[in-house]
Amino acid sequence: MTYNPSPDRYTTMQYNRCGNSGLLLPAVSLGLWHNFGSVDDFNNAEEIIHTAFDSGITHFDLANNYGPGPGSAEENFGKILNKGMSRHRDELIISTKAGYLMWDGPYGDGGSRKYLLASLDQSLKRMGLNYVDIFYSHRPDPDTPMEETMAALDSAVKQGKILYAGISNYSAEQTANAARILRSLGTPCLIHQPRYSMLDRWVEEGLLDRLEKEGIGCIAFSPLAQGLLTNKYLHKIPADSRAANPFGFLQKSAITPHLIKKLRNLDQLAGSRGQSLAQLALEWVLNEPRVTSVLIGARNTNQLKDSLKCLEGPGFTEKEVSTIEKILGPH
Ligand code: NDP
Secondary structure (H helix, E strand, O other): OOOOOOOOOOOOOOEEEOOOOOOEEEOEEEEOOOOOOOOOOHHHHHHHHHHHHHOOOOEEEOOOOOOOOOOHHHHHHHHHHHHHHHHHHHHOEEEEEEOOOOOOOOOOOOOOHHHHHHHHHHHHHHHOOOOEEEEEEOOOOOOOOHHHHHHHHHHHHHOOOEEEEEEEOOOHHHHHHHHHHHHHHOOOEEEEEOEOEOOEOHHHHOHHHHHHHHOOEEEEEOOOHHHOOOOOOOOOOOOOOHHHOOOOOOOHHHOOHHHHHHHHHHHHHHHHOOOOHHHHHHHHHHOOOOOOEEEEOOOOHHHHHHHHHHHHOOOOOHHHHHHHHHHHOOO
């Protein structure tokens, strides 16, 4: 059946300006790192994407290697687009990235011009697209001159294969360098994609100041710390969780008694505000004015709908901000 998006899809989402650019991004964006690969249930993946778009999520974030298997999230997303969503292409901001290992041999990893441009062509093919809206250097490559990586992003813009250039996982200093090089080429750096959550606040140590100074937007990935900042792990490690997967990035060993105590205190605070812990954690990241969007993941539509309610949050009193600081402790 052809997908027809909800006519109400633009009534509840908030859209924020991305740095000094002309581009608005939804306050909540959806990432396809987990749950969209060839090993996952396609119908569930499709339902999540449709629910997201129906709720005003216009931004979908991918990378060449998302799956598993690597590339299969892009293939599945391409299939979903082709089943009725591509009519809405001009309403969508689709991003992809290259930077981590994607194929064997010396040209399938890192930050070289050879890798980035070949990978971009492969991503476009997998998704059946003529262009992506944002293309990221997924990580800084210490073995490639920054000038080469940034020039590859600039070439992709000039070839019309991407609309905007982005960087991910770059330090404040590397960001300043990348922004300077891109500016000299006439392609401003649109956006930085760092990890940022209540449990991982490294961006507060200089990166956010740098982004503000450069007029670069910030989309925070893993704002729920891969699910830790939800009600999932308060009492046990459920079988349908990332931490239960022995090959995943979230290991059981991360869930210490010390962490569980913090999570329970945060959950109690969330409850007193009429929120789930996930909603509290997302609203807290969005409360930082330099954050353009929170880039969430979801295993199913229930999680997505729960997380989206962060937009209905009550805001934070000074007392709540300091209570949260006390619970989180030194960072
Ligand atoms: P989150 O921190 O939002 O974690 C998502 C996970 O949290 C879900 O898979 C689910 O875990 C759990 N969850 C989500 N919502 C709820 C809820 N309401 N209630 C209970 N549990 C919930 O983000 P991700 O780590 O998935 O990252 C998001 C995106 O960020 C990625 O898809 C990718 O696009 C991007 N990213 C970028 C990186 C980079 O280097 N640039 C690196 C990593 C991610 P479970 O599956 O256990 O149920």
